Amino acid sequence: MSEDVTITVRGSHEERISAEEGVARITVRVEHPDRGEAMSQLAASGQRLRDQLDAQADSDGLVSWISSRAQVFTDRPWGPDGIRLDPVHHASLEFRAVFDDVDALSVWIDAATADAAVQLDGIDWRLREATALDARDRVARAAVQDAVARARSYAASLGLHHVTAVEIADAGLLSSSPAPAGPMTMRSVAADPAVAVRPDEVVVAVGVEARFSAR
Numbered sequence: 001m002s003e004d005v006t007i008t009v010r011g012s013h014e015e016r017i018s019a020e021e022g023v024a025r026i027t028v029r030v031e032h033p034d035r036g037e038a039m040s041q042l043a044a045s046g047q048r049l050r051d052q053l054d055a056q057a058d059s060d061g062l063v064s065w066i067s068s069r070a071q072v073f074t075d076r077p078w079g080p081d082g083i084r085l086d087p088v089h090h091a092s093l094e095f096r097a098v099f100d101d102v103d104a105l106s107v108w109i110d111a112a113t114a115d116a117a118v119q120l121d122g123i124d125w126r127l128r129e130a131t132a133l134d135a136r137d138r139v140a141r142a143a144v145q146d147a148v149a150r151a152r153s154y155a156a157s158l159g160l161h162h163v164t165a166v167e168i169a170d171a172g173l174l175s176s177s178p179a180p181a182g183p184m185t186m187r188s189v190a191a192d193p194a195v196a197v198r199p200d201e202v203v204v205a206v207g208v209e210a211r212f213s214a215r
Contacts, residue, residue, distance in 0.1 A: 007154050007163070007212045010171060011147025013139050014205035019125035021063060021100050022199060026112055027119050028093040035072070035089040042070055042091040045117045049095055052111055061104025065097040100128075106197040125200040135204040144168065147210040155214035164213045171207030 028045045032038035046067065056062045072091040076084045099105035105123075112118050127135065147168070155163045167174060 004213045004215045005155070005158060005160060006166070007151045007214055008174065008209065009147050009150040009154070009212070010207060010209050011143045011145070011150060012171075012205070012207045013142035013146055014203055015135060015139055016201040016203050017127060017131070017135060019199040019202050020128045020131060021098055021126050022102065022105050022197070023124040023126065024095075024097045024099065024105060024109060025121040025124065026095045026097070026109075027121055028095075028115075028117050029119060030091045030117050031088055032091075033086055033088055035074070038089040038091040039070070039072065041117065042072075042093055045115050046070070046093045048115060049112055049118065052108060053095075053097060056104065056108055059104070061099050061101035062108075063098040063100050065095065067096075068094040102197055102199055109197060123197065125202060127202050127204075132204070136206070139204050139206045140208070143206040143208045144210070147208055148212075151210065151212040151214070155212070158214070160214040162215045165210060166213050167211040169209050171209055174209040174211060 026049070028042055028049065030038050030041045030045070032041065050067070053062065053065045070091060070093050072089060074087050074089050076087050079085045097105075097108065099108070109120055113120055126132075148163075148165070152163050155161065
């Protein structure tokens with residue numbers, strides 16, 4: 001009787017899903033030779049943002065928001081003649097606001113960045129937690145099915161028809177060679193940068209490794 005043949009394969013699958021939430025990252029930055037004035041301007045701009053977000057909370061679209069504590073540091077820049085200039089105080093404050101309505105997000109960004117001290121650092125697009133969990137499970141099952149199909153294809157090419165699963169694991173755990181992707185990843189695919197606010201697609205990708213016995 002011939003010995004069983006061991007077949008080790010990788011399976012993968014990914015889905016692209018429209019983002020459901022946008023996380024706007026905004027920073028207030030103020031520079032001034034007077035520390036007190038820098039902090040005063042920072043506080044005024046920060047309060048305007050808080051007031052806008054509080055007002056937005058009364059309507060649909062805003063899920064949540066947080067702000068960091070104010071940070072300040074001082075430096076003495078170099079002048080063109082190589083001489084240190086007077087101290088400059090840099091004050092900053094960060095905000096993160098989560099929206100589930102792109103129109104409401106766009107309106108708030110326009111209002112927030114009307115202040116010259118306010119800068120939009122970026123928007124992170126993501127799925128709601130329940131959607132992400134469902135997608136992960138669905139994509140993982142498809143990745144396993146891909147591994148099974150690969151193993152059966154290899155076995156058939158050898159004239160073997162009985163394939164039994166022996167081991168299955170997240171990508172990179174069964175082999176010593178680096179996996180092309182982690183066991184489960186989520187990333188957003190950038191939309192057209194010419195569009196002011198446009199949700200990205202979120203890519204949910206899963207990779208597995210599996211070992212089969214075939215005879």
